[in-house]
Amino acid sequence: MPVSFFVNGAPITVDVLPATPLLDVLRIELGLTGTKQGCDHEGECGVCTVLLDGESVRSCLTPISKAEGRHVFTVEGLGSPGKLHPLQQAFIDTGAVQCGYCTPGMLVAAKGLLDRNPNPNHEQIIEFLEGNLCRCTGYKRILMAVEIAAAKLRGEQAEFKNEYPVVGKEYRRMDAVDKVTGRAKYTEDMVMPGMLHGRVLRSPHHHARLIALDRSQAEKLPGVIRIITAGDIPGENGLGDYSRDEPILTPVGDTAKMMGAPIAIVVAETPQQARTAAQAINVTYEVLPHVFTSEEALAENAYPIYSQGNILTQYSVKHGDLDQAFNESDLTLETRYQSSFVEHSALEREASLAYIDDKGIVTVICANHEPYWHRNYIASTLALEPTQVRVITPPIGGSFGGKQDPILAVTVGLASFLTRRPVRIAYTRKESFAATPKRHPYDLKYRIGAKQNGQLTGIHVRINANTGGYDAHGQYIVHFAVTGSGGAYRWQAVDSHAQTVYTNGPKAGQYRGFGTTQSTYALECTLDELAQKLGMDPLELRLKNAIEQSSISFLGYPIGESVGYTEVLKTLQPRFEEYLKDADAYNAAAREKGEPFRKGVGLAGMWYRFGKSGTLKVEAHCELASDGHFVVYATAPDYGQGSNSMLTQFAAEILESSSDQIRLVNADTALAPDSGIQGASRSTYFVGGAVCKAAGNLRKSIQAVASELLDCDPADVTFSDDKVHPAQDPTKGILLSEIAAEFDRMGRSRRIAGFFDLTPQFPDEKRPQYVPLFCTGAQAADVLVNLKTGVVQVERIVVSQDMGRTVNPVDSQGQIEGAVMMGVGTTIMEEVIPDATTSFASYYVPTIKSMPEIEIHLVEVASRHGPLGVKGIGEAVMTPTAPAILNAISRAVQQRIREIPATPERVLEAITTSQKEGLML
Amino acid sequence: MNSPAKYLFPTTIEEAAQALADWKGEARIIAGGTDLMLDLQKGKIQPHCFVSVDRIHGLDQxxxxxxxxxxxxxxxxxxxxxxxxxxxxxxxxxxxxxxxxxxxxxxxxxxxxxxxxxxxxxxxxxxxxxxxxxxxxxxxxxxxxxxxxxxxxxxxxxxxxxxxxxxxxxxxxRCEDHRGTAWYRLGRRPSLTLPILNCAVNVFLDDSGGIIQRTRIALGPVAPRPFRAQEAERFLEGRSPSAENIRQAAEIARGETDPRGNVLRASRNYRLATIPAIVENALSNAVERALGFVTTPG
Missing domain, CATH: 3.30.465.10 (Uridine Diphospho-n-acetylenolpyruvylglucosamine Reductase; domain 3)
Structure with a gap:
């Protein structure tokens, strides 16, 4: 049925079925991919927001016919790179753009508001944005951006006070313009001629044996090109060391260990045909017993999920005489804390596109944290040499660890390899919930001791980390579970043990703060209990026991980086004390008036081992291009955290040029060197370090060549944008393009490698995950609890974080705000309940309405080994949020809650217990 | 997408009714479509034609x-x-x-x-x-x-x-005097979610403001259909809008309900535990608003 309407002012007629979602018409029929899709046409995420006659609507729930004769406004209509709308400019300036996936919807919703109300207050902005999820920014900068743009549009003077970065000459998120104009092409936005669509058939059972699989009916369906099962895999049906026992496709005769385990891949002409055919594959299962918790999986009579038993790996740290330590304690305390499965919920769903290029290379465009790892897993499954596979990293709409999992890249590579055609697989949101890794639920048992004066003595920890049905990197989590379990404190004796346990829950894998977050939560809550029992200020307790540079740490040896924990705590102290005072005053007044609200203030610290994954030696390249630009080659995928900008800033700093002068080739295995895995907050420290080295080497090389031409000492060759000149005489400049030509005449390579190498500092350390690089931080939370409903509003969070050195204050703060918000979510609302949670409709990611006030103090204790003094903080900043909030809630209701999320129901139970115990709340 | 083949925009009510009659049960009315688009995807409905109320004269008023x-x-x-x-x-x-x-x-x-x-x-x-x-x-x-x-x-x-x-x-x-209404909603997050509980109340006071003449208390989801706490309503009628009466009414409301648990939102026990608080809150706000319109001398 033809439908005529206007898109961004231009008349358009499309001939589609009349209830086709407007979103599909925009993206598929019109190729306007600036409008994103984040859920399954359910109206649950807001990234598809457009204006219909000026009012914001979910384009996924809008039948196209509704637009007949009306005006649709999308992000493409807002402004173009040369002519940005004030909203777009403000989003860039304030750092409101990270992964960029929520950005178009946010911009459009904000436009709808400002067109109608040029002078909105805080609450009105929140009302207009409350339906748009953001996972990166914590919303704060988005709100700031709307306020600034509104003022500008009213003709007022309003500039974002941009604190200039310490590193590099000016601030520029190099991909932000593309993201605010809708031009950034994410994997789901890409199409190729002849592209097929893949769909993975998944097990509907938590635990089942595949008895038989019949694809004959499905193969006959229209559009079906190929149905792939385990037997079709030319090479390894697995992910090597990444996940020891996880097949790409479950073979007949084997068991599928979780709901969502992959069984077959259907490749068809259209997504709908692939889906229909997947449903037509006839699979016979024998359903087996299943368990969801580590406790059940470890029970004596538990069904063995794997023949070797239900424990995957174990690890422990033990030193000192624990019995003696406890005997000498004035107080010992036992606690048990638990956490649940949580989902990354990046707003871009997992998608990957593969094709065979004209040289026969299997090329896979996919989100990743390490393209070389993905390349090797793909090659291994296809029985190819790694060089016969290329991985290209597209713009990524958020990861938080979730997109490190290689299975989708391998799956789509396999599909393209076997069909010899371009294939895309885009997960639905439900599939993303069913098939991608979650955060490991922990069950932690603590026993700690202390002297009456607060000196910590012994610590005994037992941790079960639930990795669900598959390894998915859970084998390594025990190291970080144990390391996180003791914190940045001096202990007399330590015995901490963790084991990774299989269940039939969703597989658990990489998640921001890998393994550390859950341990930090239990430790810092247990310490808070201890402080209360000792009648001691919780900050004093921590200060008293904080490690110093030379202290023997929880691990039994001193840590290898600079330690700023005491500074961190002292920075937090005045704000923490103010929070306490405010809460006391509030609660006294509320009691007086009989109001059912109480405030609570909680504190938590953390230490985080960054850079722990991957090698100690990292490579990057820097090139002087023939036109005089610099080109950085490295692998540090940017999933929104800003590594693209960081890498160019570092090069700009060393080469004394503006970042406009720098181009970047990042995370492409055909073009950039392997700079190691981007996990564990490594990129700034390690890859940044390698870029600094490469840029330094290039600088020296240019100085050597230029000194001949300039007739000066190489050390006197000075860089000034696109020129070099002798330090003494700026007028005697030579263009860098001419220097490049001179390189060529001399037959000298213009592309030079640099290595960041910690091996000399840690010569005996063969296992990178043991290298003791740590950063520390602390947070205080101020919460308001409704005593009648148990509903918690986190009102304020103050963050004190040792950055080493801040590369970019705007980006750092944006990342911290996002981490805090993610922490708020995982503490009070987020939980994947196996069997019940299937999509955003049943998983509660915080909206802008849950945003607390966030105050950030960046503490700078320069690193000893990192480039320019930096440390890795992207994950670390999330770890203290949960314990700070939970301690605040527990103190408000005078009852310990030892499970997250602290849902209204759990909080109300605690309140009821306190009331039964006759406590005066 | 399981879209129907036709989508009609009648401009009069008669035209819409006629379209439904002509399609003999194969057409279906659509308004905002935010629920129907979901039903359509899930295959819960499979109409051949949508008849929109969007452009019927007067219905947007x-x-x-x-x-x-x-x-x-x-x-x-x-x-x-x-x-x-x-x-x-x-x-x-x-x-x-x-x-x-x-x-x-x-x-x-x-x-x-x-x-x-x-x-x-x-x-x-x-x-x-x-x-x-x-x-x-x-x-x-x-x-x-x-x-x-x-x-x-x-x-x-x-x-x-x-x-x-x-x-x-x-x-x-229509009623402006001596009447107050209020809304309370409890959810797992403050927006973009289905309710754990919601409560709508409507309170009519007498001219003096001292007696509740009539009240309506709607609660959800505590029954397979929108529920009215009729015992609580009857209890309040003829009584003063005092805090104690409101508290008692809220307790009575709890007694009349039989909510179910929902693993994603809240258990039956949680719902039972919080019903009095939300009913009390809504009733108090409604009474306050009703009193706000009462002109008391001096």
Whole structure:
């Protein structure tokens, strides 16, 4: 049925079925991919927001016919790179753009508001944005951006006070313009001629044996090109060391260990045909017993999920005489804390596109944290040499660890390899919930001791980390579970043990703060209990026991980086004390008036081992291009955290040029060197370090060549944008393009490698995950609890974080705000309940309405080994949020809650217990 | 996408009713479409034709008449909360509208659609029940007004048959004096979520402000259909709007309900534990508003 309407002012007629979602018409029929899709046409995420006659609507729930004769406004209509709308400019300036996936919807919703109300207050902005999820920014900068743009549009003077970065000459998120104009092409936005669509058939059972699989009916369906099962895999049906026992496709005769385990891949002409055919594959299962918790999986009579038993790996740290330590304690305390499965919920769903290029290379465009790892897993499954596979990293709409999992890249590579055609697989949101890794639920048992004066003595920890049905990197989590379990404190004796346990829950894998977050939560809550029992200020307790540079740490040896924990705590102290005072005053007044609200203030610290994954030696390249630009080659995928900008800033700093002068080739295995895995907050420290080295080497090389031409000492060759000149005489400049030509005449390579190498500092350390690089931080939370409903509003969070050195204050703060918000979510609302949670409709990611006030103090204790003094903080900043909030809630209701999320129901139970115990709340 | 092949935009009610008759049950009324688009994807409905109320003359109007407030079936929740009269005098409806999903849902979703979709705790429905709303239902032969409460057969099942009938208007008695309404909603997060509980109340005081003449307390989701706490209502009628009476009424309301647990939202016990708090809160706010319109000398 033809439908005529206007898109961004231009008349358009499309001939589609009349209830086709407007979103599909925009993206598929019109190729306007600036409008994103984040859920399954359910109206649950807001990234598809457009204006219909000026009012914001979910384009996924809008039948196209509704637009007949009306005006649709999308992000493409807002402004173009040369002519940005004030909203777009403000989003860039304030750092409101990270992964960029929520950005178009946010911009459009904000436009709808400002067109109608040029002078909105805080609450009105929140009302207009409350339906748009953001996972990166914590919303704060988005709100700031709307306020600034509104003022500008009213003709007022309003500039974002941009604190200039310490590193590099000016601030520029190099991909932000593309993201605010809708031009950034994410994997789901890409199409190729002849592209097929893949769909993975998944097990509907938590635990089942595949008895038989019949694809004959499905193969006959229209559009079906190929149905792939385990037997079709030319090479390894697995992910090597990444996940020891996880097949790409479950073979007949084997068991599928979780709901969502992959069984077959259907490749068809259209997504709908692939889906229909997947449903037509006839699979016979024998359903087996299943368990969801580590406790059940470890029970004596538990069904063995794997023949070797239900424990995957174990690890422990033990030193000192624990019995003696406890005997000498004035107080010992036992606690048990638990956490649940949580989902990354990046707003871009997992998608990957593969094709065979004209040289026969299997090329896979996919989100990743390490393209070389993905390349090797793909090659291994296809029985190819790694060089016969290329991985290209597209713009990524958020990861938080979730997109490190290689299975989708391998799956789509396999599909393209076997069909010899371009294939895309885009997960639905439900599939993303069913098939991608979650955060490991922990069950932690603590026993700690202390002297009456607060000196910590012994610590005994037992941790079960639930990795669900598959390894998915859970084998390594025990190291970080144990390391996180003791914190940045001096202990007399330590015995901490963790084991990774299989269940039939969703597989658990990489998640921001890998393994550390859950341990930090239990430790810092247990310490808070201890402080209360000792009648001691919780900050004093921590200060008293904080490690110093030379202290023997929880691990039994001193840590290898600079330690700023005491500074961190002292920075937090005045704000923490103010929070306490405010809460006391509030609660006294509320009691007086009989109001059912109480405030609570909680504190938590953390230490985080960054850079722990991957090698100690990292490579990057820097090139002087023939036109005089610099080109950085490295692998540090940017999933929104800003590594693209960081890498160019570092090069700009060393080469004394503006970042406009720098181009970047990042995370492409055909073009950039392997700079190691981007996990564990490594990129700034390690890859940044390698870029600094490469840029330094290039600088020296240019100085050597230029000194001949300039007739000066190489050390006197000075860089000034696109020129070099002798330090003494700026007028005697030579263009860098001419220097490049001179390189060529001399037959000298213009592309030079640099290595960041910690091996000399840690010569005996063969296992990178043991290298003791740590950063520390602390947070205080101020919460308001409704005593009648148990509903918690986190009102304020103050963050004190040792950055080493801040590369970019705007980006750092944006990342911290996002981490805090993610922490708020995982503490009070987020939980994947196996069997019940299937999509955003049943998983509660915080909206802008849950945003607390966030105050950030960046503490700078320069690193000893990192480039320019930096440390890795992207994950670390999330770890203290949960314990700070939970301690605040527990103190408000005078009852310990030892499970997250602290849902209204759990909080109300605690309140009821306190009331039964006759406590005066 | 399982889209029907046709999508009609009648401009009169008669035309719409005629279209439904012509399609003999194969067509279906659509308003905002925010629920129907989901039903369509899930295959819960498979109409051959959608008949839209969007462009029927007059149905996008909110009319403040002498005796009634009349709301057309194309009026969205955003229209409701933005309407000065509703915003000022019918808090329960404005606030319930604000609770529906988020603004970009409210800009499309309608009160009429909410009623015909017949979910037991739909925010708009709860407000309509508390307001004692009536619904005008039209088919090719008849037009009749029915109380909103009479339209629920079960969860998702309405006595309005949208393949044969259309809702054209919703109305409720106009009243500004001695009357207060209020809304309370409890959810797992403050926006973009289904309710753990919601409560809509409507309180009429006598001229002195000292006696509750009549009250309506709607609660959801505590039964397979929108629930009215009638014992609590009866208890309050004729009594003073004191804090103690309100507290007792809220307890009585708890006693009348039989909520179920939902693993994603809250258990039965949690719902039972919090019903008194939310009923009490809503009643107190409604009484306060009702008293605000009472002119007491001195």
């Amino acid at each position: 909110i009319r403040v008449e002498d005796d009634f407030i009349v709301i057309g079936s194309a009026v969205t929740f955003a229209n409701l909360k933005d309407h000065p009269y509703i915003d000022q005098h019918v808090h329960v409806l404005a606030d319930a509208g604000r609770s529906v999903g988020s603004l970009s849902i409210q800009n499309a979703a309608t009160l009429a659609g909410n009623i015909v979709n017949a979910m037991p705790a739909a925010d708009g429905v709860m407000a309509a029940v508390a307001l004692e709303a009536e619904v005008e239902i039209v088919d090719i032969e008849h037009t009749e007004w029915k109380p909103v409460e009479s339209l629920f057969k079960g969860p998702g099942l309405s006595n309005v048959d949208p393949t044969r009938q259309l809702v054209t208007h919703i109305r409720f008695p």
